[in-house]
Amino acid sequence: MDYFPIFLDLENKKCVIVGGGEVAHRKTKAVLKSGAIVNIISIEFSKKFNDFPEARCFLIKEEFNVKHLTDATLVIAATDSLSVNKKVANEANKLGIPVNVVDEPSLCSFIMPALIDKSPVIIGISTGGNSPVLTRTIKEIIEINLPSNIGLLAKMMGSWRQRVKERFNSFDMRLKFWEKLMDSEVPQLVFKNKLVLADQKIQEQLRNNSFEDSVGEVYLVGGGPGDPELLTLKALRLMYQCDVVLYDRLVSKEVLNKVRPDAEFISVGKSESQHTVEQHKINEMLILLAKEGKKVLRLKGGDPFIFGRGGEEINELAKSNIPFQVVPGVTAASGCGSYAGIPLTHRDYAQSVRFLTGHLKDGKLDIDWKNLNNKQETLVFYMGLLSLPKICEELMKHGMPSSMPIAAIEHGTTHNQRVVSSTLDKISLEVLELELKSPTTFIVGEVVKLRGQLNWYG
Ligand SMILES: C[S@@+](CC[C@H](N)C(=O)[O-])C[C@H]1O[C@@H](n2cnc3c(N)ncnc32)[C@H](O)[C@@H]1O
Structure with missing residues (x-):
């Protein structure tokens, strides 16, 4: 700074x-x-x-x-x-x-700084003297998104501070009260100038809420494939509300930077081949932290319900009566397809798409190869880097032509994205030569040819 x-x-x-x-x-x-x-x-x-x-x-x-x-x-x-x-x-x-x-x-x-003055809310903006035009643009962005009555809301909250302090003697309970209030209809009522009603609602919440021994909540959130601009609005909101975040290795640094900076960060280091913290330990941690009353963000790469073991994690939460929410994310197939200029379906080439895992279990791939040789279907392989030679071999053995187009997308949607377009018989060698690393996703099918015309990201 x-x-x-x-x-x-x-x-x-x-x-x-x-x-x-x-x-x-x-x-x-x-x-x-x-x-x-x-x-x-x-x-x-x-x-x-x-x-x-x-x-x-x-x-x-x-x-x-x-x-x-x-x-x-x-x-x-x-x-x-x-x-x-x-x-x-x-x-x-x-x-x-x-x-x-x-x-x-x-x-x-x-x-x-340049000021946005909605007293008592004041926002100061500075680019450190580097660009007055950028400062003005930032100011515009904030002005557009800030409700005009935000100052009124701040004043109203200020007028209740003492009474809230008298009602809840611990800092934690007061924090929970205010956070719950911000999530309630009160802010919207103030923004619509319905101040008497807003006041009544605060009174009700003060009377009815008790935060003794209250359980927290787990947010199972999909962080998408890497580009932070692919996060959903809901994901962003919950990322900013959490007390603690448990994140996988697949979550990009740029996405992680969007989490509330004063939250506690716990890396559980999970990737497809390495589990720094074992799954059952992660489940236990989620339950324990939520029982301490914390808002726990479980942040995963892509979509938590697509090869993300999200189902297993919330199953344990459900068993322990821990409240949770699930927020979908852009899965690697969509992200990589879009940023590589490869539509996963296309009226002329593919009427369906299938997501498969190339993860080896005891050195074997558990895939129904016979049903995969469909010219009109795109196949997307997750976690297929190690098993790529086997995937190609099996597809060809089960009737797919060796000239079938296949693309490998490494670090899709990020500045480090690399795409290799090839055919089934050649891709393994090329991936080896170019030393592609995880995470890499493979797209197999005629749609890969479209990249020639549709590549926009580079
Ligand atoms: C354990 S799976 C998790 C998938 C994730 N839940 C999703 O919906 O994308 C990990 C695999 O996702 C794929 N993957 C995730 N992010 C990727 C990215 N940015 N670029 C390419 N592949 C990615 C890779 O195939 C990787 O091996």
């Missing part, structure tokens, strides 16, 4: 702005909003300055000198003279007063 963000209380504090032009006027206006008393130093002032409230805004028609800084909490230099601005910065620094020099980051001890 290049700058450490803080919010200053400037109510009735002396702030000094040096300059009498347009920029100084803008800065004065911003600082006055915080309740500060502002001394503005300049030998000349634009007319606009006369509009400011006299009680809190003092125009001092003098050249800047160090005495102007006595007892100042904050200083802004906004003149059009670099030498004056430098002098202001030097004097302020000597006195240890935070100083901002407009458009001169090297002279600043603090910079001012």
Whole structure:
């Protein structure tokens, strides 16, 4: 972090702005909003300055000198003279007063963020002085997504804080109360300006909720194949709500970065060939953590119900009466197909698609090969890297032509994606030569040919 963000209380504090032009006027206006008393130093002032409230805004028609800084909490230099601005910065620094020099980051001890002011909710945005246009774009994105009454909601929650504190004596219970409130209809009521009803609902929740010995919940969430933009909105919401996350090795770093940063992170390291933590231990951990009242995120690659053992995990939860939710994710077949430019079905080439596992059990593949030789069906093999020669051999042995197109997609949907398009008789050697690693998915069928025209991702 290049700058450490803080919010200053400037109510009735002396702030000094040096300059009498347009920029100084803008800065004065911003600082006055915080309740500060502002001394503005300049030998000349634009007319606009006369509009400011006299009680809190003092125009001092003098050249800047160090005495102007006595007892100042904050200083802004906004003149059009670099030498004056430098002098202001030097004097302020000597006195240890935070100083901002407009458009001169090297002279600043603090910079001012762009603001979204929905008081008491205030959002500060900064790109560290790198790109004002990017700052504006970020501001727009947040403004569009932020309900206009968010400040009202904050005020209403503030007005209930003391009563909630009296009702629940532990921090944990209070936290649960507020989280539950945020999930209830109360925020929407406030956003629709139905404030009396919202107040009543809070009263009801305060009366009826008891969080003693309450059990937590497990969110079994599909993290998709790698690109974080493929996460569902629900997945993102739950990723931001959890207290603890148990994640597999397949979950990409970019997806993991979307989890609430102060949650507890536990890697259970599961991949198809390596189980750092055994499955039954993972099941036990989920139950134990939920029983401690925690919101547990079980984050898996792809979709939890497709070769993800998600069913087994929630079966154990159900047996122990632990509440859970399941959030589907984009499975590797869809992700890899889309990002490799290979539609899994196509009216001219494939009317159906079949997902298969190439995972070897005791060195063997348990697959009904006889029923796989269907020209109109696409086959997608998960976990097939080690068994690829066997898969190709069996498909050809059961009648599939050796020229049947097959694609290998490694790290699909990520910046490291590699795609090898080949045929059944050649792919094993090519995959070996190119040293493809896990995770890799294989797509077999005529649809693979379409990649020539439809590859958009590179
Ligand atoms: C244990 S399975 C989990 C599948 C996951 N639940 C899903 O729905 O995608 C692991 C296999 O998924 C496939 N896979 C997962 N992510 C992938 C990716 N980003 N690129 C290619 N294959 C992937 C690979 O075949 C890998 O061996």
